[in-house]
Amino acid sequence: MINIAILGFGVVGSGVAEVISENSDSLSEKLSGEEICVKYILDKRSFPEHALGNRVTMDFDMILNDPEVIVVVETMGGSHPAYEFSKRALEAGKNVVTSNKEVVANFGTELLSIARENNVNYLFEASVGGGIPIIRPMWQCLAANKIESVTGILNGTTNFILTKMISEGMDFEEALKLAQSLGYAEANPAADIEGIDTCRKICILASLAFGKTVLPENVHCEGISDITLEDMTAAEALGYSIKLLGRAENTDDGIYVITAPFLVGYDNPMAGVNDVYNAITVCGNAVGDIMFYGKGAGKLPTASAVVADIVDIARECKKNIIWSFSKDNPVTDYRSAKTRFFVRTEDPRAKEYFPGCVFCDSENGEYAFITDEDKESRLSERLTGFSVISKIRVL
Amino acid sequence: MINIAILGFGVVGSGVAEVISENSDSLSEKLSGEEICVKYILDKRSFPEHALGNRVTMDFDMILNDPEVIVVVETMGGSHPAYEFSKRALEAGKNVVTSNKEVVANFGTELLSIARENNVNYLFEASVGGGIPIIRPMWQCLAANKIESVTGILNGTTNFILTKMISEGMDFEEALKLAQSLGYAEANPAADIEGIDTCRKICILASLAFGKTVLPENVHCEGISDITLEDMTAAEALGYSIKLLGRAENTDDGIYVITAPFLVGYDNPMAGVNDVYNAITVCGNAVGDIMFYGKGAGKLPTASAVVADIVDIARECKKNIIWSFSKDNPVTDYRSAKTRFFVRTEDPRAKEYFPGCVFCDSENGEYAFITDEDKESRLSERLTGFSVISKIRVL
Numbered sequence: 001m002i003n004i005a006i007l008g009f010g011v012v013g014s015g016v017a018e019v020i021s022e023n024s025d026s027l028s029e030k031l032s033g034e035e036i037c038v039k040y041i042l043d044k045r046s047f048p049e050h051a052l053g054n055r056v057t058m059d060f061d062m063i064l065n066d067p068e069v070i071v072v073v074e075t076m077g078g079s080h081p082a083y084e085f086s087k088r089a090l091e092a093g094k095n096v097v098t099s100n101k102e103v104v105a106n107f108g109t110e111l112l113s114i115a116r117e118n119n120v121n122y123l124f125e126a127s128v129g130g131g132i133p134i135i136r137p138m139w140q141c142l143a144a145n146k147i148e149s150v151t152g153i154l155n156g157t158t159n160f161i162l163t164k165m166i167s168e169g170m171d172f173e174e175a176l177k178l179a180q181s182l183g184y185a186e187a188n189p190a191a192d193i194e195g196i197d198t199c200r201k202i203c204i205l206a207s208l209a210f211g212k213t214v215l216p217e218n219v220h221c222e223g224i225s226d227i228t229l230e231d232m233t234a235a236e237a238l239g240y241s242i243k244l245l246g247r248a249e250n251t252d253d254g255i256y257v258i259t260a261p262f263l264v265g266y267d268n269p270m271a272g273v274n275d276v277y278n279a280i281t282v283c284g285n286a287v288g289d290i291m292f293y294g295k296g297a298g299k300l301p302t303a304s305a306v307v308a309d310i311v312d313i314a315r316e317c318k319k320n321i322i323w324s325f326s327k328d329n330p331v332t333d334y335r336s337a338k339t340r341f342f343v344r345t346e347d348p349r350a351k352e353y354f355p356g357c358v359f360c361d362s363e364n365g366e367y368a369f370i371t372d373e374d375k376e377s378r379l380s381e382r383l384t385g386f387s388v389i390s391k392i393r394v395l
Numbered sequence: 396m397i398n399i400a401i402l403g404f405g406v407v408g409s410g411v412a413e414v415i416s417e418n419s420d421s422l423s424e425k426l427s428g429e430e431i432c433v434k435y436i437l438d439k440r441s442f443p444e445h446a447l448g449n450r451v452t453m454d455f456d457m458i459l460n461d462p463e464v465i466v467v468v469e470t471m472g473g474s475h476p477a478y479e480f481s482k483r484a485l486e487a488g489k490n491v492v493t494s495n496k497e498v499v500a501n502f503g504t505e506l507l508s509i510a511r512e513n514n515v516n517y518l519f520e521a522s523v524g525g526g527i528p529i530i531r532p533m534w535q536c537l538a539a540n541k542i543e544s545v546t547g548i549l550n551g552t553t554n555f556i557l558t559k560m561i562s563e564g565m566d567f568e569e570a571l572k573l574a575q576s577l578g579y580a581e582a583n584p585a586a587d588i589e590g591i592d593t594c595r596k597i598c599i600l601a602s603l604a605f606g607k608t609v610l611p612e613n614v615h616c617e618g619i620s621d622i623t624l625e626d627m628t629a630a631e632a633l634g635y636s637i638k639l640l641g642r643a644e645n646t647d648d649g650i651y652v653i654t655a656p657f658l659v660g661y662d663n664p665m666a667g668v669n670d671v672y673n674a675i676t677v678c679g680n681a682v683g684d685i686m687f688y689g690k691g692a693g694k695l696p697t698a699s700a701v702v703a704d705i706v707d708i709a710r711e712c713k714k715n716i717i718w719s720f721s722k723d724n725p726v727t728d729y730r731s732a733k734t735r736f737f738v739r740t741e742d743p744r745a746k747e748y749f750p751g752c753v754f755c756d757s758e759n760g761e762y763a764f765i766t767d768e769d770k771e772s773r774l775s776e777r778l779t780g781f782s783v784i785s786k787i788r789v790l
Contacts, residue, residue, distance in 0.1 A: 019539050019681045026541050029606070125536065131682035133528075133536030140535075141520065141528030144414050144702030146421050211424070269688060272667050286414045286699035287526035287689065293664060294685035304681035307539030 002031070002314045005040035005063040007085055008076030009047065009056070012099050012126070015303030016073055017041075017052055027307070031314050036307075039069060042085075060085060064092050071310050074098040083107050090114045090122060097309040099126035099302050105200035109213040123309035128154065128201045129278050131301030132294040133308075138208055138282060145284025147209040149249040151395070154201040156276035156296045157185045157192040158224050158244045163274040166232045166241070172225060184276060194223035195244060199259040202246025205280070206257050210250050212330040214257055220334040222260040231390050234344055234368035235263050237360045241271040242392065254332035263342045263370070263394040270395075335377040344368045344389040353382070370394055397426070397709045400435035400458040402480055403471030404442065404451070407494045407521070410698030411468055412436075412447055422702070426709050431702075434464060437480075455480060459487050466705050469493040478502050485509045485517060492704040494521035494697050500595035504608040518704035523549065523596045524673050526696030527689040528703075533603055533677060540679025542604040544644040546790065549596040551671035551691045552580045552587040553619050553639045558669040561627045561636070567620060579671060589618035590639060594654040597641025600675070601652050605645050607725040609652055615729040617655040626785050629739055629763035630658050632755045636666040637787065649727035658737045658765070658789040664688075665790075730772040739763045739784040748777065765789055 006013045020027065020036050028035050040055055040063050047053045063069055072089040074096060076082040082103050086096050091114060098104060103111070104127045115122035125135045129152070138147070153159050157179055164175040176193065179185035191197045199221040206214040224244050235242050240263035248257040264271040269291055273279040278296025283289050295301045343350070346366055351359060357369040366389065371379055376393075383391065401408045415422065415431050423430050435450055435458050442448045458464055467484040469491055471477040477498050481491050486509060493499060498506070499522045510517035520530045524547070533542070548554050552574055559570040571588065574580035586592045594616040601609040619639050630637050635658035643652040659666040664686055668674040673691025678684050690696045738745070741761055746754060752764040761784065766774055771788075778786065 023539060023541055023680065027539065030538050131679075132685055133532040136536050137528040137532050140707065141531050141703050142699070143425050143706040144418060144422065144699045146418055269664070269667060272664060284526075284699060285418065286695040286702075288693075288696055290527055290687070290689035292685070292687060295683050298683075300681040301683055304537070304539045304679060307681075308536050311538040312535065 002034055002036045002070055002310070003039040003068045004036060004071040004073055004310060005042065005069050006038060006073045006075060007042045007082070008074070009041050009043040009045070010075065010077065011299045012302045012306065013041070013073070013075035015299035016075065016306050019300060019303045019307045027311065030311060034314060036310060036314065039066070064088060069094060071095045071097055071313055073306060073310070074100055074103070075306065076100065077102070079103055079106060086111055086122070087114060090118055090120060093118050093120055095121045095123070095313045097123045097306055097313070099124070099306055101127040101197070101200045101204060105203040105216050108204065108207060121313055123312065124204070125309050126302045126305035128204050129280055129292065129294070130296040130298060131304040132278060132280065132292050132296060133305070134205070134280050134292050135208065137292070138205070142282060142284050142287060142290070145286045147250065148283045148285055149247070150202070150205045150209050150280065150282050151245055151247045151270070152202065152205065152280035153243050153270060153273050153278050154198045154246050154280070154296065155192055155244060156278060157189065158198070159273065159278070160184050160276045161193070162224060162227070162232070162242060162244065165227070165229055166236065169229065171229050172227060193225050195221045195259040198244055198246045202248055202257060202259055205246070206248035206255060209248065209282070210255055210330070212255065214248070214255060214331055215329070218329045218331040219257045219259060224261050226390070227261055227392070228390065231344065231392060234360060235342055235392070238342070238358065238368060238370060239266050240264060240342070240394070241266065243270060243273070245395065247395070251332065251337070253336065255330045256332050256334060256337045258334045261392050263392055265395070268395065336375055338373050339376045339379065340373050340394040341371045341379055341383070342368065342392045342394050343371060343383065345386055346389065347386045350386060397429055397431045397465055397705070398434040398463045399431060399466040399468055399705060400437065400464050401433060401468045401470060402437045402477070403469070404436050404438040404440070405470065405472070406694045407697045407701065408436070408468070408470035410694035411470065411701050414695060414698045414702045422706065425706060429709060431705060431709070434461070459483060464489060466490045466492055466708055468701060468705070469495055469498070470701065471495065472497070474498055474501060481506055481517070482509060485513055485515060488513050488515055490516045490518070490708045492518045492701055492708070494701055496522040496592070496595045496599060500598040500611050503599065503602060516708055518707065519599070520704050521697045521700035523599050524675055524687065524689070525691040525693060526699040527673060527675065527687050527691060528700070529600070529675050529687050530603060532687070533600070537677060537679050537682060537685070540681045542645065543678045543680055544642070545597070545600045545604050545675065545677050546640055546642045546665070547597065547600065547675035548638050548665060548668050548673050549593045549641050549675070549691065550587055550639060551673060552584065553593070554668065554673070555579050555671045556588070557619060557622070557627070557637060557639065560624055561631065564624065566624050567622060588620050590616045590654040593639055593641045597643055597652060597654055600641070601643035601650060604643060604677070605650055605725070607650065609643070609650060609726055610724070613724045613726040614652045614654060619656050621785070622656055622787070623785065626739065626787060629755060630737060630787070633737070633753065633763065633765060634661050635659060635737070635789070636661065638665060638668070640790065646727065646732065648731065650725045651727050651729060651732045653729045656787050658787055660790070663790065730770070730775070732771055733768050734771045734774065735768050735789040736766045736774055736778070737763065737787045737789050738766060738778065740781055741784065742781045745781060
């Protein structure tokens with residue numbers, strides 16, 4: 001019997017209970033007859049109608065002091081008290097599995113270190129890409145590779161908004177309202193549309209890929225609220241889709257990490273990733289580009305990843321994921337990295353200043369073009385003085 | 396020191412040595428300082444110029460009797476003596492890692508059983524999808540799911556041929572010659588174009604997904620040599636791409652497995668998988684559809700998967716993959732499964748017999764349409780008497 005405690009019985013937490021109950025026979029088969037049992041649910045609310053209603057407690061210490069609890073599942077969301085509870089559980093010698101990207105991105109290094117000291121696991125497959133297997137494959141299946149870059153569409157809400165804008169001609173505000181009415185975006189959508197959620201996730205992936213602690217506070221982050229339908233139409237005419245990306249690249253100068261909207265060429269399979277879907281492309285020096293695609297959020301997909309981590313622990317696959325414990329910031333200044341810009345302008349001098357670029361004229365005297373590749377800071381200088389309508393990086 | 400022996404120093408075998416040497420520092424980091432050392436290479440040829448030339452032997456028993464050899468890497472190809480060598484290595488208590496889909500598909504059940512008895516691993520990530528992580532993610536990351544179906548573009552050569560046909564208007568023979576001249580197709584391309592390679596791979600995936608032994612001899616297999624440019628053009632007009640798929644589905648009647656060309660709608664991301672790329676979509680009851688995409692073959696991608704398996708063993712992640720050892724054939728009659736057909740015909744009666752279908756007329760009095768869903772055997776009966784030009788299943 002693998003006894004677990006679920007902290008936070010919201011969407012993901014109740015999904016975990018549902019997957020365990022729904023697939024109990026196939027899970028037990030995979031665990032050579034062992035069963036996963038939800039012994040406690042920590043929540044301030046009570047769930048008298050739920051089959052597991054009698055497992056609900058408000059007393060975290062009861063969980064901590066019960067030696068039968070092998071795994072603590074943290075699905076509370078938010079930094080506090082999720083971080084403190086995770087820390088105390090690990091210190092008490094319990095494995096912790098989480099879907100909480102905020103905690104992993106900001107406190108992952110410390111929690112992984114505590115897990116190692118206590119010879120337990122801190123696993124977080126569900127923190128990036130919902131049910132898409134990405135943490136474990138990067139750590140394990142791509143172990144033979146030096147990872148060169150990781151690029152992802154990591155937030156379903158913003159991808160849904162961008163898809164609706166271009167496919168149905170909506171403007172940003174309309175598309176956001178639709179996302180809210182369908183329950184994809186929250187009433188306060190800032191964490192999604194300002195890129196904060198994407199930024200946390202690319203920090204987790206970058207830390208894992210390059211073995212160093214990449215913190216959100218060190219990463220340049222732009223959202224999609226300034227993207228207009230006109231940008232998308234002009235980008236489309238040039239053969240590109242606009243996507244909010246998290247991108248991390250291992251360079252000679254350090255780790256280049258950014259969260260921002262990017263133009264993605266139609267020949268890149270990420271350009272075709274629409275609606276609430278996520279996709280993550282990992283480039284390894286032996287394997288080349290590998291893409292993982294699927295629903296990046298939702299109750300059961302996310303719960304599926306949490307339960308897979310529980311199964312890993314139950315199978316005693318006790319090899320902890322690690323990344324560096326160094327406190328140095330490995331992130332380079334994004335302005336010193338090379339990039340290209342998609343530019344919309346009404347300024348006719350652009351054609352002289354950026355010769356050789358393919359220009360796309362629109363009816364109202366506007367131009368759109370894609371610059372040559374140059375340091376971002378130098379490109380910004382070169383564009384100084386132009387009346388730029390919009391300026392978006394190109395992948 | 397993790398000592399390994401490589402059996403067969405061809406494309407994949409030499410790639411394994413290259414990845415180990417090229418990425419030795421990052422591998423050693425992942426193995427807490429341990430190094431992987433190629434102690435023996437078994438081959439009939441000698442490689443005097445190669446840095447590892449002095450490790451070459453023709454004596455398999457020397458490898459078998461050396462207690463320092465922890466992992467035997469089987470990259471020989473073909474069934475014999477690869478099967479016998481793998482078996483003897485496992486019986487001698489050595490872990491075996493392979494890229495050999497022919498051996499895994501036909502003898503996997505037995506070899507996995509021998510591995511378990513001897514408390515060692517038989518790992519085969521490289522046997523399907525080259526460097527794309529798929530075996531381990533299905534086994535581990537999707538462990539919380541009941542897998543409902545697996546569908547894959549599993550052979551790069553045939554996907555290249557189909558891509559060239561539609562994108563450059565080549566006929567099948569022209570595209571095959573191009574694939575051969577680029578080294579993608581072998582002089583005798585039967586295993587690829589007749590679907591045999593795809594069939595082996597879908598058998599491995601089906602066995603793993605459903606926990607039962609699915610053997611190639613029990614699976615209906617069609618290749619792409621009958622697909623014409625006209626088929627592809629008519630399919631395109633209806634909004635579909637033609638792909639050679641391996642497909643396995645868990646049904647109430649047993650496991651439905653087939654290898655055949657299928658029409659894939661443009662709204663399915665698999666329709667956009669072109670050239671030598673592979674993609675595998677797994678549908679789990681919690682996670683929904685997950686797609687894995689990348690180069691399905693090639694020296695370094697395949698070697699990358701082999702080395703990941705070696706790293707797994709070195710990390711002592713000793714949880715063997717298993718599937719059923721029952722000798723019963725779990726595969727249902729593919730003709731009793733429901734499907735739809737894309738049909739090209741000159742027979743005007745088709746419009747009466749298949750009312751409600753969308754017909755696409757071509758200039759020369761031909762029709763193309765997609766039937767309603769019905770048992771395959773019944774659809775074939777319903778089409779008896781029609782002069783059918785071609786008939787392809789629709790995903």
